Every structure is written in structure tokens, then in C-alpha cells.
Amino acid sequence: MPSDPALRVLIVEDDPMTAQAHADFVARVPGFAVADICLSGRDAIAKFDDLAEAGHPVDIILLDMNLTDSHGLEVAGRLNSRGRDVDIIAITAVRHLQVIRSAISVGITQYLIKPFTFAAFKEKLENQRAFRQGLAGSGSLATQASVDNALSALRSVSATPLPKGLIAETLEAVSAFVRDSTVPVSATEVGQRLELSRVTVRRYLEHLVSTKQAIKQPRHGTPGRPEYEYRWA
The missing domain is CATH 1.10.10.10 (Winged helix-like DNA-binding domain superfamily/Winged helix DNA-binding domain)
Structure with a gap:
């Protein structure tokens, strides 16, 4: 039986070195592939549409909040307005509670604060895959169980306590x-x-x-x- 196709990830990050680091991380997680890297919000929206029209739609977007030409919240809103089946994970150093609340309101499903480890990055991707799988294959209507299971997949498992003295x-x-x-x-x-x-x-x-x-x-x-x-x- 063939395995599921890799989930296609679009990376939106205005720092080229950081964007490449995220791409390298994606490549290390089985079941995920980099669709492309965009260094601005404008490029992200154009690339998102181009890939969809070419028959290679994006499944997950890794989105920075502070882009050179726009704010990540604006970009997320415009991308979600396309009505396509795409999930957005914010990857940013922004910690302001108002931004985090607004991120949820525009459809961002997870929020990863920089700096982070590969383990934390990998967990976010795998959580998103479990979320998508939890809402797939049940027709056009969801059950309460499928909704609960999908949402629970987005909750990170409590991290193992650090050794005494480490922060x-x-x-x-x-x-x-x-x-x-x-x-x-x-x-x-x-x-x-x-x-x-x-x-x-x-x-x-x-x-x-x-x-x-x-x-x-x-x-x-x-x-x-x-x-x-x-x-x-």
C-alpha cells in the first residue's frame, strides 16, 4: 500500500539564512517537503497562488510575523481568504499577547517562538499532520470525537523537566x-x-x-x- 504523499511546506521568512535553516529542518522530518522559500509577504501570496494553479498546492505555511513588506497577520488573513486547505504555523520572535490573540483569529493554528530547538520544530510539524489527519476521511461532516481528537493533536505534550539548574x-x-x-x-x-x-x-x-x-x-x-x-x- 503506497505511503501518504509528503506534506508540502511553504517557508515565509525575510532573513535568508533563517529561511534556509527552517528548510533544512523541514527536510529532516519524514513526511514533509519544502515547496518553496519566500522572503516577503508579497512573494508568499504570489507563490501560494502559483503553486495551487500548477496543481501543487501548499499544505502548511511557516510564517514569520515581522516581514520587510508586511505583517504576518495580514499575510495570514489574505492566504486564508483563498479558501484553500492550508494550515499556518507562526514562527517568530514576537511574544506580544495581542499579536498571539490576533494570530488565532486569522486562522494561525500553532505559534512557535524563536529561538527553538529542532525537537520543538519537529513537534509542531507532526502535531499539524495529526490535526489534518484527524479531520480527514470523515466526509463533509465531522463528529464530536473527530473534532476533539484533531484539536488535541495541536497541544504539545509537556516537555520532560530539565535537569536542576537549567533554564x-x-x-x-x-x-x-x-x-x-x-x-x-x-x-x-x-x-x-x-x-x-x-x-x-x-x-x-x-x-x-x-x-x-x-x-x-x-x-x-x-x-x-x-x-x-x-x-x-
């Missing part, structure tokens, strides 16, 4: 630094960038290694007592 926001910052670095980095380098002590950073890095999100290796050219460096898994 979630600091972990996200360290994770983002390692993830975005093009070369392996040491605890000293991360600490200097984030204004944290080397000892503190090393605890977070070791946690990433223990959860298989990062890889630890000796740094070349440091004989005797080698310094270790870390790269994203």
Missing part, C-alpha cells in the same frame, strides 16, 4: 547558537557570545549531547587537556 530560555539560546553556527563551537565561544560563563554553557551543551541534539568532539590542536567543541546533530 528553558537559556537552553533555547545555546541551542540556537550551536544550530546556526557553520563550524563546531566551544563552550568558551558560546559563553562569550551569550555573556555566560564557560562552566554554565558547558552544562547546557552537555545536556544537548545527552539528548542527542548535539555532538561533542575534541578540538584539534589542544593537546594535553583538550578543549571540546560541539556541533548540531
Whole structure:
């Protein structure tokens, strides 16, 4: 029996490096494929329509809120007005409650705050797939059970408690630094960038290694007592 086709994801992010990082993350999640990358709201709307007309409609949109030419809320409203079966996940550093409330009102189903780990990103995509599957295949009318199951799929499972002394926001910052670095980095380098002590950073890095999100290796050219460096898994 053939497997379900990959869900097509349109990435809307005005920073090219961040957009590519999101595309790389999408490629790492089985069952999802990048439809395209758009660096502005105007391009996103045009590409969305072009792909639909070409017979390759978008299933999920990853949408930044602060775009160079428009606000993500405006873009989400215009995209949803097309009446197509598309889900929108906001991926943004914006934390204002009014924006989050407005995001829900224009049809954004999930909200992922930057910076984040690959695990958090993957969970949002998989939640969205479960949501779509929960509302599919039951004809034109839903049952109460199908609605409840679909909505529950969007709720993230409570995260495993962090080891004592680790703070979630600091972990996200360290994770983002390692993830975005093009070369392996040491605890000293991360600490200097984030204004944290080397000892503190090393605890977070070791946690990433223990959860298989990062890889630890000796740094070349440091004989005797080698310094270790870390790269994203």
C-alpha cells in the first residue's frame, strides 16, 4: 500500500539564512517537503497562488510575523481568504499577547517562538499532520470525537523537566547558537557570545549531547587537556 504523499511546506521568512535553516529542518522530518522559500509577504501570496494553479498546492505555511513588506497577520488573513486547505504555523520572535490573540483569529493554528530547538520544530510539524489527519476521511461532516481528537493533536505534550539548574530560555539560546553556527563551537565561544560563563554553557551543551541534539568532539590542536567543541546533530 503506497505511503501518504509528503506534506508540502511553504517557508515565509525575510532573513535568508533563517529561511534556509527552517528548510533544512523541514527536510529532516519524514513526511514533509519544502515547496518553496519566500522572503516577503508579497512573494508568499504570489507563490501560494502559483503553486495551487500548477496543481501543487501548499499544505502548511511557516510564517514569520515581522516581514520587510508586511505583517504576518495580514499575510495570514489574505492566504486564508483563498479558501484553500492550508494550515499556518507562526514562527517568530514576537511574544506580544495581542499579536498571539490576533494570530488565532486569522486562522494561525500553532505559534512557535524563536529561538527553538529542532525537537520543538519537529513537534509542531507532526502535531499539524495529526490535526489534518484527524479531520480527514470523515466526509463533509465531522463528529464530536473527530473534532476533539484533531484539536488535541495541536497541544504539545509537556516537555520532560530539565535537569536542576537549567533554564528553558537559556537552553533555547545555546541551542540556537550551536544550530546556526557553520563550524563546531566551544563552550568558551558560546559563553562569550551569550555573556555566560564557560562552566554554565558547558552544562547546557552537555545536556544537548545527552539528548542527542548535539555532538561533542575534541578540538584539534589542544593537546594535553583538550578543549571540546560541539556541533548540531
